[in-house]
Amino acid sequence: MSKWLIKKKTMKTLLIYFSLLTFCLSAYSQDSLRIYLGIAAKNNPMVLQKFTEYKAALQKVPQVGSLPDPELSTGIFLSPMELVAGKQVADIRLMQMFPWFGVLKAAKDEMSLMAKAKYESFSDTKLQVFYDVQQTWYELYKVKQAILISEKNLEILRTLERLSLVKFKAAPTGNSGTSQPSSGTSQNVTASPSGGQGMGGNSGKSMGNSASTPSAAMQSNSMGSSSGGSGLADVFRIQIEIGELENNMAMLRNQQNTVVARFNSFLNRPVQSPVMVPDTLKSEALNIPLMAVSDSMLANNPMLGMLKFEEQSLEARKQMVTRMGYPMIGLGLNYSLINKNAMSTSEMNGKDMMMPMVVVTLPIYRKKYKAMQAEADLQKEATAHGYQATANSLQADYYAAVQNYQDAQRRITLYARQNQLANQSLNILIKSFSASGAGLTDLLNIRKQTLDYGLKQVEAVADLNTAIAMLNRLGSFEVQ
Numbered sequence: 437m438s439k440w441l442i443k444k445k446t447m448k449t450l451l452i453y454f455s456l457l458t459f460c461l462s463a464y465s466q467d468s469l470r471i472y473l474g475i476a477a478k479n480n481p482m483v484l485q486k487f488t489e490y491k492a493a494l495q496k497v498p499q500v501g502s503l504p505d506p507e508l509s510t511g512i513f514l515s516p517m518e519l520v521a522g523k524q525v526a527d528i529r530l531m532q533m534f535p536w537f538g539v540l541k542a543a544k545d546e547m548s549l550m551a552k553a554k555y556e557s558f559s560d561t562k563l564q565v566f567y568d569v570q571q572t573w574y575e576l577y578k579v580k581q582a583i584l585i586s587e588k589n590l591e592i593l594r595t596l597e598r599l600s601l602v603k604f605k606a607a608p609t610g611n612s613g614t615s616q617p618s619s620g621t622s623q624n625v626t627a628s629p630s631g632g633q634g635m636g637g638n639s640g641k642s643m644g645n646s647a648s649t650p651s652a653a654m655q656s657n658s659m660g661s662s663s664g665g666s667g668l669a670d671v672f673r674i675q676i677e678i679g680e681l682e683n684n685m686a687m688l689r690n691q692q693n694t695v696v697a698r699f700n701s702f703l704n705r706p707v708q709s710p711v712m713v714p715d716t717l718k719s720e721a722l723n724i725p726l727m728a729v730s731d732s733m734l735a736n737n738p739m740l741g742m743l744k745f746e747e748q749s750l751e752a753r754k755q756m757v758t759r760m761g762y763p764m765i766g767l768g769l770n771y772s773l774i775n776k777n778a779m780s781t782s783e784m785n786g787k788d789m790m791m792p793m794v795v796v797t798l799p800i801y802r803k804k805y806k807a808m809q810a811e812a813d814l815q816k817e818a819t820a821h822g823y824q825a826t827a828n829s830l831q832a833d834y835y836a837a838v839q840n841y842q843d844a845q846r847r848i849t850l851y852a853r854q855n856q857l858a859n860q861s862l863n864i865l866i867k868s869f870s871a872s873g874a875g876l877t878d879l880l881n882i883r884k885q886t887l888d889y890g891l892k893q894v895e896a897v898a899d900l901n902t903a904i905a906m907l908n909r910l911g912s913f914e915v916q
Contacts, residue, residue: 468712469573472703473566479704480565486558493551500543506532507768521784522774531768531795535760542756549749553742560738563909565702570905572699574898577713579692581894584715586685589887592866593678596879599870600670670876677880717894719848720901724913726838732911733830740830743823747816754812761805766795830910837906844900851893858886 477483509529516523697707734740770793776786799805865879907913
């Protein structure tokens with residue numbers, strides 16, 4: 437096989453690999469947000485903390501649902517106790533206490549409900565982290581697009597600067613303005629007829645022309661200087677705009693680094709890790725009616741669910757402390773080791789003794805039990821107030837998110853049209869300035885409008901998607 441064929445085959449393979457890589461990168465860029473959300477769900481420290489707290493709360497259920505540990509006591513006589521039927525050597529006692537009926541079940545219900553509340557807290561934290569990731573990602577997109585739009589505007593200003601320099605260098609100077617009247621005067625003098633009468637008849641006219649020549653030269657010189665000064669002022673004005681734009685771009689790059697660091701902190705990875713952001717962000721669609729978001733928010737929001745479980749757990753706690761005010765019953769066994777007594781003739785001589793036992797506690801000090809019941813009631817009332825406050829806050833957040841969503845929709849339509857008109861006007865004024873050098877003030881103004889509308893259009897799309905993310909977060913919907 438010739439070298440040419442080998443080279444051609446290698447180039448073809450590289451092109452295929454490059455196409456596949458480009459496709460994969462494009463797909464990754466489009467789905468990068470979902471990938472980042474998956475990374476945040478697995479690695480975010482706050483999410484992991486809440487999930488670990490939930491697992492720890494589950495371990496409390498078997499703790500409170502078990503009986504108290506049995507008590508085993510042993511007594512050994514250093515000198516055997518003389519009895520009628522022998523000598524007692526040791527005494528062994530085993531006792532098991534049993535709470536009142538329903539205490540252990542109420543305690544298990546309380547801890548189970550508290551564990552469910554911990555899980556709801558974990559779900560709310562995960563939703564909040566998802567929203568923070570999306571909001572920061574859209575903010576990073578806005579900063580990136582602001583940099584790109586500023587770079588395009590910087591190119592326009594550089595072009596205008598070059599055009600202004602060319603026109604300034606091509607403008608007539610003051611010397612050329614004074615030379616023309618001088619040659620005109622000499623021409624008038626040479627063209628006058630010979631002879632005294634001609635000179636006498638034209639002397640006044642010639643003097644008049646001579647007297648008017650310096651004035652014409654000064655006017656021409658002034659016009660040349662004005663044109664050159666105006667051209668130089670145009671260059672300075674454009675350079676001022678360039679300086680301000682470069683400063684804004686430097687600030688945007690610093691802001692980009694800060695946003696990237698904050699975004700990576702949600703993913704629990706190095707702050708300087710690269711973040712994939714698409715060049716064009718599409719407007720997301722809200723797949724459910726706005727009223728459905730409100731209904732789902734009140735029914736499925738994790739914070740409200742957490743408070744409901746806390747209220748139920750407090751009710752179970754009240755039942756538990758109420759039953760704790762009843763007596764506890766203990767069942768036990770007492771076993772006595774007895775050796776034989778040589779002096780005893782009893783049939784029970786040397787036989788060990790076994791005695792069943794029953795113990796009952798007497799909860800006569802009622803203040804602590806009443807205080808525990810009152811504490812449970814007050815905590816339950818406080819939880820009810822917290823539930824209402826949370827619901828009111830969610831309603832306010834819902835209406836704010838709806839307003840942002842609707843405003844962003846209107847802004848997208850408005851700024852898309854405004855940006856199109858501004859770009860058309862900018863192209864027309866650039867052509868006019870290239871041809872005649874006039875209209876720099878209008879050109880710079882329309883350039884600022886183009887930059888402003890471009891940034892506002894990008895912000896409107898990002899704000900719309902952020903508002904949808906907030907609505908999904910309030911309604912506890914899965915990220916599509």
